[in-house]
Every structure is written in C-alpha cells, then in structure tokens.
Amino acid sequence: MITVRYFAGAREAAGVTTERLDGPTSVAGLRASLAAAHPGLAEVLPKCALLVAGARATTDDAVVPDDVTVDVLPPFAGG
Secondary structure (H helix, E strand, C coil): CEEEEECHHHHHHHCCCEEEECCCEEHHHHHHHHHHHCCCHHHHHHHCEEEECCEECCCCCCEECCCCEEEEECCCCCC
C-alpha cells in the first residue's frame, strides 16, 4: 500500500488529508488515480510536486513502490 498525504491546496481539493492506495505504480499512474478519485484535484495536481519517500519525483515513468509515503505539495506562495 502507498500512503498519500495531501498538503495545503491539494488537501482542500482532494477533500482528505491522507489515504492509502494499492501499489506499486508509476508517477503518471498515481497522478491519474488521484485525479480520478478526487475530481477537484484535476486542476491542482499538474502543478503539484510529488515527494516519493522524501525525494521529488522528476519523471512520470518513475516507480512508486509499495510501502512508501507520497507527499502531494502544491506550489506555496510567499517567501
């Protein structure tokens, strides 16, 4: 299982703080699953960074293995 944690605007768009999903998958597959499960994320998700086990996922074909945490981080304003 993959644990997905949502932060700031992504949490608001998803309507949940955290959830567990079946894995493994790819970054692209995860994004598609999240958007399908939470239509409000469709607009926000393309702008979000995904941290897979604490490291930023930089390609859509990167593997998201089982038993990791994925943080969904929208761009933050301010400095």
